[in-house]
Amino acid sequence: MEKNLPIGISSFVEIRSEPYYYVDKTPFVEKLVSEGKYYFLSRPRRFGKSLFVDTLKQAFLGRKELFQGLYLEKNWDWSVRYPVIHIDFGGGEVKGAEGLEKWILQQLEEHQNLYEITCKWKDDYHACFRELILKLSQKYASKVVVLVDEYDKPILDCIEDRETAKAVRDVLKNFYSVLKPLDTQLKFVFLTGVSKFSKVSLFSGLNQLRDITLSREYSTICGYTQRELEEVFREELKDKNLELIRCWYNGYSWLGEPLYNPFDVLLYLEEKQFHPYWFETGTPSFLVKLLMEKRFYLPELENLVATDSLIGSFDIDRVRPENLLFQAGYLTIKRIFSLADKILYELSYPNKEVKVALNEVLAEYFTGDTGEVSLKTRDFLLALERNQFEKMKKVLEGLYAGIPHDWFRKNELFRYEGYYASCFYAFLCGSGLEVIPEDITNKGQIDLTVLYRERVYLFEFKVVEGEEGEGKALAQLKEKGYHKKYEGKSKEIYLIGIEFSSRERNIKGFFWEKIN
Structure with a gap:
């Protein structure tokens, strides 16, 4: 493998310049890589998914200097580095299949320039993606790492226009279908999103893909636990009401202990007043219209019982309020129980x-x-x-x-x-x-x-x-x-x-x- 692998610019580098504010999630990096190869993680927006993807990226690129004092510094093979394809759909808004194809090709071209590789398939995103993986593997005599952040955002951007959303979904289906036949060239694949759409081949094609969204052992992979909050931000919290902070911002759960949204915590500590910081970063207009259309009885949001199918994957043609409320972060799991051998989830608001x-x-x-x-x-x-x-x-x-x-x-x-x-x-x-x-x-x-x-x-x-x-x-x-x-x-x-x-x-x- 060539030693001079390009690394690019990283949000993780910026965060690590202020180590006091970094909650160490690197044990999960080692655990994921040692236990499997293909993963999917769903979490609400602004919950730390992108930072974790970037942490994975820097680890595979071998940037040991960024992990000083963290768990991974002494629990990772820094002598081996891998080429990384990092596709990020979170940085823009696409309103159609054609625009999405152009966006994918643009990101693939950036990777070609970064790794000094030329793909002959300039206008075919499917063929170009496949060729890029093969050429990277050949050039560096190495397996390739593929990281996709906010895989579903192009669909969510046009969810109110179902025909357009279907066309966008089909583009993504074709794009992700590249991965399965190239198993021998791939070292690790990690994809994140807010929602899990059932008809994207990401889930039907990659049979070995592990969905860790509701895995207890990975429940705290993003977000801050109470212990992490009090340890990392000890100085800032000296004169603060911890119970009030918990009431306002804690409570998200994926079958593990309750979590804080990092976005809320950081802005609260900066502004020093309680405010719906996370909520105001998105407009739930489609969700509100859906609740109205379904004549949803709003008091049920306090104590909603759902099945696996209601909080799992869904299709564009059959979007249910319970599903969208949970995956978007407006409801969270409060309790899991079973009736007649059926697993049921009790959902409610995460916090004030x-x-x-x-x-x-x-x-x-x-x-x-x-x-x-x-x-x-x-x-x-x-x-x-x-x-x-x-x-x-x-x-x-x-x-x-x-x-x-x-x-x-x-x-x-x-x-x-x-x-x-x-x-x-x-x-x-x-x-x-x-x-x-x-x-x-x-x-x-x-x-x-x-x-x-x-x-x-x-x-x-x-x-x-x-x-x-x-x-x-x-x-x-x-x-x-x-x-x-x-x-x-x-x-x-x-x-x-x-x-x-x-x-x-x-x-x-x-x-x-x-x-x-």
Whole structure:
């Protein structure tokens, strides 16, 4: 093998220039290489996938100087170096198959220039990729390492246009199909993404590919554990509330211990205030529309039970909310259990950041609001603080009045109790309040419970046909005695019955009563 292998520029080099901020994940590098050859890892955006791919790259290139003080420094054969093909789809946006082909060819050309190799297949990305692997193997008398970062981003970029997404998927299918026949020329293959699409040959062609997304032994390969956070950032955390930081940013899980998103941690320590840093780096518009299209009952997001098929791979033609919510990082695994030999996963929000920020967006979309939700949130919180129930009612009337009339033309949403409850739930969660949907008691379920300071508010919803409220929702709360669950636990308990008119499509009955 030639000794002067080109190395290029690396984000890992930049991170290592500030070693204090580097959480050592290099034990996973040694473990992966020693145990297998083909791997796939799915994690949400901004979760450290790219940094880990770059760590792999620098290890295979033999850059020992970058690993001083890290586990891999003394647990890696630095005498052997490998040519690396590093394809990164995370740095741009593609809106069609033709654009994707050009982007692939551009990256392959950059590798040809880097390694001083000329491929004769200049316009055929499939043939050029194959030729590049073969020529690298021949030139360096070595097997080749292939690293693909954000393999699925070209599909996700155009997911709302399903025909275009299918065409992009087919390009990727053809591109990744190069790998299987070249097994003898390949040393190691590692691919990352947010989602796992079932019809990409990456998964159907590479039979030996190991998906480590839900592998317990690799569950902490990206992200920070509580121990890593407290050890690496000890100085910065001296005057910080660790429990509040955990509440805001910890909680992601892939069958292992809960994790922090590194992006949130670093920005929080820099800005020194709690903010939805990670959430604001992406716009879940497609997901929000999908939840609306499927009439998804939003309170179920607190405790959603899914099967392997619902959180595993999916196809463009059959995208389910549960799948997208989990893979995109808006829900995470809280518990795994089995019923009738079927493995089930209990999903919920990972932390406060996601719960509050996602529901604020959902409230805006579900009510057709264009920016007024934050003002209504302020007014509702002030009314709640002062127990001004008439003002609460007016805020909610304004919220529902914003629902676009066109939304009711082709469906029966105005008769759908769950829709009104979903809007209210999203509004309350987006306000940052502690909300318990479908609160279980020994008498049944409360539609919605809000805990605020030392007060408890119990809500019941009804859809009525007439224009005037009848008080049935409040009567049910009293009849069932739901409030007994909180007697002795709170200073004040309030029962609130809200009735919606299917004709007027707004609140027509708002009845309340204080219990103690």
